[in-house]
Amino acid sequence: xxxxxxxxxxxxxxxxxxxxxxxxxxxxxxxxxxxxxxxxxxxxxxxxxxxxxxxxxxxxxxxxxxxxxxxxxxxxxxxxxxxxxxxxxxxxxxxxxxxxxxxxxxxxxxxxxxxxxxxxxxxxxxxxxxxxxxxxxxxxxxxxxxxxxxxxxxxxxxxxxxxxxxxxxxxxxxxxxxxxxxxxxxxxxxxxxxxxxxxxxxxxxxxxxxxxxxxxxxxxxxxxxxxxxxxxxxxxxxxxxxxxxxxxxxxxxxxxxxxxxxxxxxxxxxxxxxxxxxxxxxxxxxxxxx
Amino acid sequence: xxxxxxxxxxxxxxxxxxxxxxxxxxxxxxxxxxxxxxxxxxxxxxxxxxxxxxxxxxxxxxxxxxxxxxxxxxxxxxxxxxxxxxxxxxxxxxxxxxxxxxxxxxxxxxxxxxxxxxxxxxxxxxxxxxxxxxxxxxxxxxxxxxxxxxxxxxxx
Numbered sequence: 001x002x003x004x005x006x007x008x009x010x011x012x013x014x015x016x017x018x019x020x021x022x023x024x025x026x027x028x029x030x031x032x033x034x035x036x037x038x039x040x041x042x043x044x045x046x047x048x049x050x051x052x053x054x055x056x057x058x059x060x061x062x063x064x065x066x067x068x069x070x071x072x073x074x075x076x077x078x079x080x081x082x083x084x085x086x087x088x089x090x091x092x093x094x095x096x097x098x099x100x101x102x103x104x105x106x107x108x109x110x111x112x113x114x115x116x117x118x119x120x121x122x123x124x125x126x127x128x129x130x131x132x133x134x135x136x137x138x139x140x141x142x143x144x145x146x147x148x149x150x151x152x153x154x155x156x157x158x159x160x161x162x163x164x165x166x167x168x169x170x171x172x173x174x175x176x177x178x179x180x181x182x183x184x185x186x187x188x189x190x191x192x193x194x195x196x197x198x199x200x201x202x203x204x205x206x207x208x209x210x211x212x213x214x215x216x217x218x219x220x221x222x223x224x225x226x227x228x229x230x231x232x233x234x235x236x237x238x239x240x241x242x243x244x245x246x247x248x249x250x251x252x253x254x255x256x257x258x259x260x261x262x263x264x265x266x267x268x269x270x271x272x273x274x275x276x277x278x279x280x281x282x283x284x285x286x287x288x289x290x
Numbered sequence: 291x292x293x294x295x296x297x298x299x300x301x302x303x304x305x306x307x308x309x310x311x312x313x314x315x316x317x318x319x320x321x322x323x324x325x326x327x328x329x330x331x332x333x334x335x336x337x338x339x340x341x342x343x344x345x346x347x348x349x350x351x352x353x354x355x356x357x358x359x360x361x362x363x364x365x366x367x368x369x370x371x372x373x374x375x376x377x378x379x380x381x382x383x384x385x386x387x388x389x390x391x392x393x394x395x396x397x398x399x400x401x402x403x404x405x406x407x408x409x410x411x412x413x414x415x416x417x418x419x420x421x422x423x424x425x426x427x428x429x430x431x432x433x434x435x436x437x438x439x440x441x442x443x444x445x446x
Binding site for chain 2: 001002003004005006007008010034035038039041042043051053055079102103104105106108109189190191
């Protein structure tokens with residue numbers, strides 16, 4: 001369908017954008033890459049009074065590496081991050097997930113901040129952000145607030161961003177030496193939303209797992225961290241048996257949704273398989289990178 | 291209404307558009323460039339794919355006002371002197387298409403992809419075209435056409 005009538009503003013800087021957001025609160029929608037919001041408008045699932053287009057705000061597309069964190073401006077296009085050497089070297093899990101987002105044409109416009117603010121539980125970036133304990137920097141007329149990933153996701157397509165706040169930056173901790181990663185997903189077609197997706201990261205020190213991170217996409221209304229499996233893995237040496245046991249623990253309490261792409265039982269089975277494969281792939285990747 | 295100026299297929303064009311008008315509708319309705327097709331109108335089918343500043347985009351997921359100042363290439367911009375471009379010729383030779391509705395989207399997507407990845411193999415081409423839907427061919431003839439174009443380009 002054609003988009004509904006709406007008012008449109010393209011603020012010249014962040015201050016102007018924050019003024020509009022502060023005034024209109026949740027009557028306004030922020031237009032980033034538009035790859036989710038424009039379909040929502042076309043389908044009348046979103047009816048904002050005002051569209052605040054932040055594509056002109058170049059200050060929001062900077063990338064910087066400092067003190068063990070990679071800070072990514074919210075308006076950084078997904079293809080730009082995908083092609084970035086800094087991302088590939090410092091946050092390999094993010095680099096592994098980026099090529100799986102939508103299709104080439106979607107990544108041309110789609111942004112890191114837009115995807116994370118939209119917070120689709122089946123999308124790749126929310127699982128990566130949760131797995132890595134990323135930090136979300138939101139700004140309002142009152143100043144900045146930093147929200148940890150575990151508090152960011154707040155239900156289906158919902159975040160803890162207040163209506164007057166703008167997501168300006170997402171910070172990812174850089175990978176320690178010895179870290180291997182994998183982002184795996186099962187989808188009907190390359191580029192579709194995952195039926196189940198898994199972000200996996202293992203850090204090996206002298207052959208022993210010193211850090212383990214697992215987060216699922218597509219198994220709940222928010223991305224889901226598998227803390228019990230992570231605890232099992234730390235201190236152990238990678239082995240087939242260990243990864244089998246981790247798969248059991250990671251999926252024991254999952255209660256995934258059912259839809260035409262798969263039943264809850266099927267999703268659970270796929271999730272366990274992805275844990276086994278993902279951990280093996282991450283362990284192999286750690287060997288390759290060391 | 292918002293006044294915009296952009297370059298389409300090498301020509302400077304101007305328009306006065308409502309903010310809600312997509313780039314696809316602007317190209318078709320205001321500039322009469324009806325080669326760009328509109329299928330699903332919510333970013334699923336890929337029929338409206340055009341190239342904006344050297345990247346493929348879905349013109350139904352971009353507002354016309356956002357294209358102000360950009361360089362846009364549509365399917366009309368690929369035909370030189372009324373003939374076919376090299377990719378179009380290879381797809382013609384491979385009988386890539388049937389009804390033609392999805393054609394401009396596939397051709398623009400493949401044009402952008404081959405420009406960035408001239409050495410692409412069949413698997414990479416399949417993945418690059420996975421966001422475009424064709425309900426006639428079963429895709430094999432489309433892949434054949436793009437592979438043929440890539441092969442001809444490599445052979446010079």
